[in-house]
Amino acid sequence: MIELEGLTKRYGEKLAVNNLTFAVRPGIVTGFLGPNGAGKSTTMRMMLGLDNPTAGDVRIDGKHYAQLKDPLTYIGALLDAKAMHGGRSAFNHLLCLAQSNGIPRARVAEVLDTVGLTPVARKKAKGFSLGMGQRLGIAGALLGDPRILMFDEPVNGLDPEGIHWIRNLMKSLAGQGRTVFVSSHLMSEMALTADHLVVIGQGHLLADTSMSDFIEQNSRSYVRLRSPQQERLLDVLHEAGITVVEAGNGTLEVDGGSPEKLGELAATHQLVLHELSPQQASLEEAFMRLTAETVEYHAHTDEPGMTPPVQEPPLARPGWGESWDRAKDEGAR
Numbered sequence: 001m002i003e004l005e006g007l008t009k010r011y012g013e014k015l016a017v018n019n020l021t022f023a024v025r026p027g028i029v030t031g032f033l034g035p036n037g038a039g040k041s042t043t044m045r046m047m048l049g050l051d052n053p054t055a056g057d058v059r060i061d062g063k064h065y066a067q068l069k070d071p072l073t074y075i076g077a078l079l080d081a082k083a084m085h086g087g088r089s090a091f092n093h094l095l096c097l098a099q100s101n102g103i104p105r106a107r108v109a110e111v112l113d114t115v116g117l118t119p120v121a122r123k124k125a126k127g128f129s130l131g132m133g134q135r136l137g138i139a140g141a142l143l144g145d146p147r148i149l150m151f152d153e154p155v156n157g158l159d160p161e162g163i164h165w166i167r168n169l170m171k172s173l174a175g176q177g178r179t180v181f182v183s184s185h186l187m188s189e190m191a192l193t194a195d196h197l198v199v200i201g202q203g204h205l206l207a208d209t210s211m212s213d214f215i216e217q218n219s220r221s222y223v224r225l226r227s228p229q230q231e232r233l234l235d236v237l238h239e240a241g242i243t244v245v246e247a248g249n250g251t252l253e254v255d256g257g258s259p260e261k262l263g264e265l266a267a268t269h270q271l272v273l274h275e276l277s278p279q280q281a282s283l284e285e286a287f288m289r290l291t292a293e294t295v296e297y298h299a300h301t302d303e304p305g306m307t308p309p310v311q312e313p314p315l316a317r318p319g320w321g322e323s324w325d326r327a328k329d330e331g332a333r
């Protein structure tokens, strides 16, 4: 378990992490999301004692990182895959880590095998590709067989097979009851891997919730209808008091409607439907919606060939976006 309480980091004028309180629990994969510059790496560095908090506290299984004897046996982390002595072989790099943490030498060969680097164990790390470097960093995190694992952008540089491998590795580590905390910019990957999400924006906590609740609370769900008898269908829906949006190309969208009810209504009026499909936004859309106001670095979309983002109708009910507005108001007081 990793517990943060009021964790805050200020760099001069810049409040990089602002009063974060949350816990990362064992037995599940927790995803850590936020736009560029949100404060994810700073938070992870403070968890590992690499940066001192300006205020607040972070504990690893109830202790500060500095109090842990042989810390690699409590928490293993991949922060920066390039942060290693390139002149050493993969084997020697891991051996140095093992020796400084009271970990038996035999464990080095085990973790090299786990990450698939046995054939290059004696090769110098500076010749490694980005993907091989990631694998070596992951081997270092696994070395002490720790109960807690933390990965910052672990799939960076990995090919599809590597991405699939790390996804299964994280799930199996969590399945063994370990605490797994992982940041990634790849939303589709996060949606497949994480059970729980912690989302931050400009240093603030925006969400600490299950993946399914996050998507439900921050995205629009609607039913898409297409019918060759669209005018008649519109009349029937209006008569039934159902609000419908004409989305163009002959499609109608009903916000929050039940597909069963809409299908039965069409059947009662003997209307032909060519499409009746429930639509749920992706994690990516939910994330974009929640963090829209907290993105520090926007690309310009007014260049030739670029289309501006589509404006979606407002949420039917309060989502995390409201929490962010509240957080800003509270911050301003």
Ligand SMILES: Nc1ncnc2c1ncn2[C@@H]1O[C@H](COP(=O)(O)OP(=O)(O)OP(=O)(O)O)[C@@H](O)[C@H]1O
Pocket (backbone or CB within 6 Å): 011, 014, 015, 016, 034, 035, 036, 037, 038, 039, 040, 041, 042, 043
């Ligand atoms: N050593 C530092 N000195 C000054 N400012 C810093 C320092 N480290 C981080 N920052 C600032 O703190 C903020 C948070 O940075 P951080 O790297 O933690 O964000 P992040 O969420 O990890 O971003 P990214 O997704 O781009 O890696 C940024 O505005 C960054 O410029």
